[in-house]
Amino acid sequence: MATLREIRRRIAGVKSTEKITKAMKMVAAAKLRRAQRALLAARPYSNKMFEMVQRLLEGLDVTENPFFKERQLTNVAIVVITADRGFCGAFNSNIIKHTIERVTTQYADFHDGKHIKLITIGRRGSDFFARQDIEIYARHPNIFGNLTFANAKQIAGEIINGYLEGEFDRVEVIYNQFRSVLRQEIVVDQLLPIPGRSVTSSEKIKIQKEFIFEPDKETILESLLPSHIEQRIWRMLLESSTSEEGARMTAMDNASENASELIDTLSLQYNKARQAAITKELLEVVAGADALKAST
Incomplete structure (x- = not known):
């Protein structure tokens, strides 16, 4: 059985740990608020950019456009977005596990000259x-300490250049999408080639009535696509950053509660133990x- 001194020492150690976890929770909460503001500001712009691309695609034949053309898969690039730091529960391990599962299942037949190439962020x-x-x-390690749009632009340029030069035939991104403080969802998005979508007849009528494009759709689309890729990367980075702080705040809150219970x-x-020691001394x-009474 542990001695009183050992128990006191352990209580002091747990209290010290509790102070650290509470402080980390407060820091994560402050960072989470900032990350949420940035994400909420980026989402509408990203959504409108996507809608604009879809409108421009209406009526265009983009089957030979390199940004949309489906190629025979020889090399696939997977962008894996994790955190720079730990203490955020299973945030990083889940992304890593999901990536390994995708490589070993979805692309299990890749051999004889076919390759998986990773672009790691975090x-x-x-x-x-x-x-x-x-x-x-x-x-791209250690970018989340001072995350800016310049980071997204650099990564997007790297991906676009590699894709257009034939370094890879498909680009996928695996990251955590922010749903709430308590919930982050792992998402696999195809970045390139850009997936097309079918447009309903009512949407076609609406699009045709709303816009006259100048100079022409092809020119506008060609200049817009790199910005569209940059914006998608930026949003994914913000989603991951916000998810990370939410996961860290939750993990530190749970750690603080566990420390308090301990x-x-x-x-x-x-x-x-103290009561038992006192009782023993009294006895x-x-x-x-x-014994003294008996001897007298």
């Missing part, structure tokens, strides 16, 4: 996959007094 994923037998096309348990154990005193 230090946790970059460090993990650097030790695996998978080709790393590009690494302190209560240890305090009860300490009080019981020894009484026994000694009885």
